[in-house]
Amino acid sequence: LAKTTQPISMDSYEGQEVNITCSHNNIATNDYITWYQQFPSQGPRFIIQGYKTKVTNEVASLFIPADRKSSTLSLPRVSLSDTAVYYCLVGDLNAGNMLTFGGGTRLMVKP
Amino acid sequence: DSGVTQTPKHLITATGQRVTLRCSPRSGDLSVYWYQQSLDQGLQFLIQYYNGEERAKGNILERFSAQQFPDLHSELNLSSLELGDSALYFCASSVRDTYEQYFGPGTRLTVT
Numbered sequence: 001l002a003k004t005t006q007p008i009s010m011d012s013y014e015g016q017e018v019n020i021t022c023s024h025n026n027i028a029t030n031d032y033i034t035w036y037q038q039f040p041s042q043g044p045r046f047i048i049q050g051y052k053t054k055v056t057n058e059v060a061s062l063f064i065p066a067d068r069k070s071s072t073l074s075l076p077r078v079s080l081s082d083t084a085v086y087y088c089l090v091g092d093l094n095a096g097n098m099l100t101f102g103g104g105t106r107l108m109v110k111p
Numbered sequence: 112d113s114g115v116t117q118t119p120k121h122l123i124t125a126t127g128q129r130v131t132l133r134c135s136p137r138s139g140d141l142s143v144y145w146y147q148q149s150l151d152q153g154l155q156f157l158i159q160y161y162n163g164e165e166r167a168k169g170n171i172l173e174r175f176s177a178q179q180f181p182d183l184h185s186e187l188n189l190s191s192l193e194l195g196d197s198a199l200y201f202c203a204s205s206v207r208d209t210y211e212q213y214f215g216p217g218t219r220l221t222v223t
Contacts, residue, residue: 034210043113043201043214044154093208098169099144101154 004088009106018075020105022088025069030092033064033071038085038104047086048073075107083109114138115215117202123221129190132218136183136204142166143185144205144212145177149198160185161208192222 005023012018024033032051036044048055050062050071061074075082085104091097114137124130136143145157147170156169160179171177174192179185189196199219203212 032210041199041217041219043115043203043217045113046211046213049211089210091210093210098156098159098167099146099210099212100156103153 113213117215132187134202140204
């Protein structure tokens with residue numbers, strides 16, 4: 001199971017773009033990169049998933065370089081309601097690697 | 112709203128008791144996962160069921176058991192409860208084996 005490293009916390013201001021980078025040097029060939037958001041006392045919410053290059057949905061973008069040893073979650077124009085913990089997960093459920101949440105990145109959006 | 116429902120929202124019980132947590136997955140999802148989140152442990156995977164069959168086990172205690180019924184809803188049974196079992200219990204569902212899972216609102220269990 002690929003180990004991930006992401007910043008413990010980040011601060012931003014409303015309206016700014018936020019980029020959270022996750023390192024996963026030992027990512028395996030079949031591993032996907034998945035990001036979740038969690039608010040206090042709520043279940044994690046799936047944000048985005050990718051394998052390589054760039055993935056975009058209505059909420060965020062995920063940038064994955066060619067070597068796939070890192071990934072960046074980009075949140076455009078954040079608002080106060082984006083204050084949450086963001087988790088980067090790397091693995092392949094088909095390989096028996098269950099979802100393992102680390103400490104995540106605590107994002108604080110200020111007015 | 113993820114489409115996954117969990118009942119009850121809150122549960123307060125005494126040590127040594129037994130409780131049952133219930134989860135209804137999103138329509139069409141065959142996989143159900145159970146997770147425990149406590150303050151000191153983070154989110155821990157407990158067990159997965161796929162279309163009624165146990166698929167994978169994580170850090171689930173022998174005092175805990177689960178099952179998935181023909182209508183795909185799932186129940187997590189916790190017995191001989193201890194103070195340390197106090198936590199948020201989340202259920203998640205997905206169409207297949209994937210990291211793209213949809214979590215329910217959780218059941219907060221307090222053991223006194």
